[in-house]
Amino acid sequence: PKLAAARYGKDNIRLYKVEKDEATKTHTVYEMTVCVLLEGDIETSYTQADNSVIVATDSMKNTTYIFAKQNPVHPPEQFASILGTHFIEKYKHIHTAHISVIQHRWTRMTIDGKPHPHSFFRDGQEKRVVQADVIEGKGIEIRSGISDLLVLKSTGSEFHHFVRDEFTTLPDVYDRILSTSVDAGWKWFTFSGLDAVKRDVALFDETWTKAREITFRLFALEESPSVQNTMYKMSEEILAAQPRIQTVDYSLPNKHYFEIDLSWHQGLKNTGKDAEVYAPQSDPNGLIKCTVTR
Numbered sequence: 001p002k003l004a005a006a007r008y009g010k011d012n013i014r015l016y017k018v019e020k021d022e023a024t025k026t027h028t029v030y031e032m033t034v035c036v037l038l039e040g041d042i043e044t045s046y047t048q049a050d051n052s053v054i055v056a057t058d059s060m061k062n063t064t065y066i067f068a069k070q071n072p073v074h075p076p077e078q079f080a081s082i083l084g085t086h087f088i089e090k091y092k093h094i095h096t097a098h099i100s101v102i103q104h105r106w107t108r109m110t111i112d113g114k115p116h117p118h119s120f121f122r123d124g125q126e127k128r129v130v131q132a133d134v135i136e137g138k139g140i141e142i143r144s145g146i147s148d149l150l151v152l153k154s155t156g157s158e159f160h161h162f163v164r165d166e167f168t169t170l171p172d173v174y175d176r177i178l179s180t181s182v183d184a185g186w187k188w189f190t191f192s193g194l195d196a197v198k199r200d201v202a203l204f205d206e207t208w209t210k211a212r213e214i215t216f217r218l219f220a221l222e223e224s225p226s227v228q229n230t231m232y233k234m235s236e237e238i239l240a241a242q243p244r245i246q247t248v249d250y251s252l253p254n255k256h257y258f259e260i261d262l263s264w265h266q267g268l269k270n271t272g273k274d275a276e277v278y279a280p281q282s283d284p285n286g287l288i289k290c291t292v293t294r
């Protein structure tokens with residue numbers, strides 16, 4: 001037998017960082033979960049119990065905190081690139097660093113109509129996610145994204161004229177609830193290295209904001225004929241908004257809400273156009289995926 005692939009590191013490195021503006025006494029906080037996975041000339045640690053090639057995962061955790069202290073942690077694309085570049089530069093036998101950053105939301109409170117200098121709340125489980133692969137001799141491949149953004153519309157969604165055969169019971173519907181939890185991502189053209197990422201640092205927040213706005217806007221405004229078509233249109237708009245993006249991907253669960261027929265109770269109308277009370281379904285769910293490229 002031989003080792004076909006190997007990467008190792010520390011997952012679920014949770015870190016928080018506060019930036020204090022001395023002049024305005026305003027704090028900005030960031031909270032994230034980092035995963036570091038390294039690849040390189042590490043085969044003998046698996047095959048020969050040769051630990052001399054192992055950078056301990058504990059050391060990776062230490063390094064992550066030190067670099068968070070010594071560098072900006074926002075945007076996550078830049079922090080992931082800084083961290084990954086360190087690992088392949090510091091250790092000559094390490095050739096690829098896979099860095100994942102999941103940024104959690106701390107939204108500033110507004111108190112008496114004013115943004116509060118140091119108070120925040122978790123407005124949803126939505127995350128901003130980044131995967132940066134720093135590859136020696138190649139550059140930095142970055143996928144930015146949004147995950148766990150739960151949305152629902154109470155109308156403006158249809159689904160009809162699909163395959164109807166001896167396996168089909170689903171009726172055509174012209175007015176349905178649409179709910180999904182958005183996992184969206186956009187892959188950048190490869191950056192030549194850390195300097196290139198730093199040069200373009202402003203693009204990351206700008207593109208995340210645009211991608212999030214496009215997702216909300218099309219979700220709300222489209223008379224959606226299917227999840228498939230709406231997610232494709234979102235992808236097209238994100239590609240059009242940022243020429244530095246190579247591909248866009250969406251993975252959308254269709255979180256179903258079933259009508260409840262109450263007609264057995266005194267003829268109560270609660271289906272079709274009279275439907276108001278529904279049963280939200282935790283499972284099964286549709287799952288619609290796409291990747292769109294130039």
Ligand SMILES: O=c1[nH]c(=O)c2nn[nH]c2[nH]1
Pocket residue numbers: 159170225226227228254286288
């Ligand atoms: O938008 C939808 N796409 C589908 O493929 C599907 N299948 N059942 N319901 C569906 N809704």
